[in-house]
Amino acid sequence: MNDLRGKRVAVLATDGVEESELTEPVSALRGAGARVEIISQKREPIQAFKHHDKATKIDVDRTLDEASPGEYDALVLPGGALNADVMRVEGKAQQFVRQIDEAHKPMAVICHAPWLLVSAGLAKGRRLTSWPTIADDLRNAGAQWEDREVVVDENLVTSRGPKDIPAFNKAAIELISRSPAAV
Helix, strand or coil: CCCCCCCEEEEECCCCEEHHHHHHHHHHHHHCCCEEEEEECCCCCEEEEECCEEEEEECCCEECCCCCHHHCCEEEECCCHHHHHHHHCCHHHHHHHHHHHHCCCCEEEECCCHHHHHHCCCCCCCEECCCHHHHHHHHHCCCEECCCCEEEECCEEEECCHHHHHHHHHHHHHHHHHCCCCC
């Protein structure tokens, strides 16, 4: 049932992304048959981190200027405090997630990445989880924060962090597999 062949998934990330929160979901999605593209503000490889230490560089497939939300069936927002802090104030990233949400397409958001939902005005009234240190930010934005490995609220899957990636991947793939493909 979790066959993602024919589905296109966008991953928005920049320097400071938590490596496992990008690479493991991408691997799981590709393993299920999805075509996954890494999207950032620039074409240069982005610097991933393992917590506070630099890790691998990750190639970027397209820039925010080149990508259109209508081309994708789903969106993944990996965490990492540095990545999330930069992306939350990126107007094009805010617009991208708004358009994905308006089309009611699945979004899988982990760790600090819900900050972008807050800045895009999408957290209010939603049930979600995140890295515990941003729980107050989410509550203050009107979200109902839950301390669980995965929270699914309509088209939104959220998780707390790296230890929750297996459950996050499973929930994201299930949600994406049930959604219609982009035209």
